[in-house]
Amino acid sequence: MELRLHNTLSRKVELFVPIQTGKASVYSCGPTVYWFAHIGNMRAFLFSDVLNRVLKYNGFNVSLIMNVTDVGHLVADSDDGEDKMLLAMRREGKSAYEIAEFYAQAFFADLTRLNILPAKKYPRATDHITEQIAMVEDLKRNGFTYQTSDGIYFDTSKLSEYGQLSGQKLEDKMAGARVDVGEKRNGTDFALWKFAADGVTREMIWPSPWGVGFPGWHIECSAMSKKYLGVPFDIHTGGIDHIAIHHENEIAQTRGADGVLQANVWMHSEFITVDGGKMSKSLGNIFTIQDVIDRGYDPIAYRYFVLSGHYRSKINFTWEALDGAQNALTRLRGIVRDWPTITTPLPLLKKEGSIKFVSPPFQGGVGGGYGEQFHSAINDDLNTSQALAVLWELIGDRTILDEEKAATILEFDRVLGLGLKEYIGRAQFDEIPAQVQVLVDQRQSARTAKDWSESDRLRDEILELGFTVEDTADGQKVRSRVV
Ligand code: AMP
């Protein structure tokens, strides 16, 4: 089945054609580790995870590389402002390396909590200073750099394609920028290497052919993507705020140094707003995954919430919306745990068009089985909300055996990553503690005596102990509550 992805560069949804048959090379811009990643940041990483999983589902051998920016880059995307890492050091009284390590570990923990598949590698900027210097040297040799009193800069006027990604002409960008260019030749020029001689004591500085200093932010991604994937590679991802500056500059660097387009497909995820507005310190609405957990939610409910929107649409986060996602997830887990455990091998999707799920034609009139419906949803530029709709449609279909549903949904979960495998068929392994069994037996007597209020009271008491009781034709059915 064809996989179609939106390419910011062409502004179109295009057929994905890998550079090497059967392989997909992906670079996702990762976190800056001077603070906890917030739920907005995690949306960008959930998006890259869905892409990774969809590529795998389609049979591609995926190489996903995600950088960790552990060298302080400057506030906002421009070259002005204070170094974020320095701010963190002052705030926490720790060394730059300690800060980077602490927040990198917190980030990896969040990835695990959200069931995000690990990338092949998480290269750190500070481990690749040599590669970054080498690239700046290539740029210098090719005539794209100049020096000011504070660093080595990329001259964007030397590259006719500059602005290709955001579709802005250089003159427009410069007019829009309205910044004091200082010693820069053009407003859009950016630092490749900054000199440390600015009176600030720093830990993260290195010698270079141009003097002691540290790399500009953008160069790490050009240098590390080249090292681990080679250029050009297939897909580059990030949040939409990366389009205008960071990715534009990555493209410029790779073109300037290596003469090629860095990646064929550029994909960007939209932002999350909170209560309809921007997340900001002053509003106190910068939530992390830990906040989500502290408020009693399963982090996978946040994953479900993100999947219920399209990655190219803004989504608005509210705690009520997260309640909705948590309820849907809990319901889903509750349903699948009643299904039989699958003992037969799963009909694994090995290659395109090999879905073997036996399903009746889709009732929605589009035709095809649920497996195909699901596959075509995710292959339509990662339409996860449609994919979830197909999942619920399948669940509600009384003509399909539970065992078959279980097998199919396990396949779907390779993309959705809701961790349903842990839940399917689990009800039969529930152990009912003696304390609960006593209440259940009492309830049976109450029901025989038609004492409904006592029966209800006992049900509540059982519920408080974490078990639900349902009255069926075969008597009471007791199960542990799904959380
Ligand atoms: P940073 O660690 O600041 O480099 O950000 C990591 C990722 O989070 C980037 O891809 C950003 O585009 C993305 N991002 C930042 N804020 C938001 C937001 N409010 N909603 C969604 N993504 C965001």
Ligand code: ZN
């Ligand atoms: Zn990057």
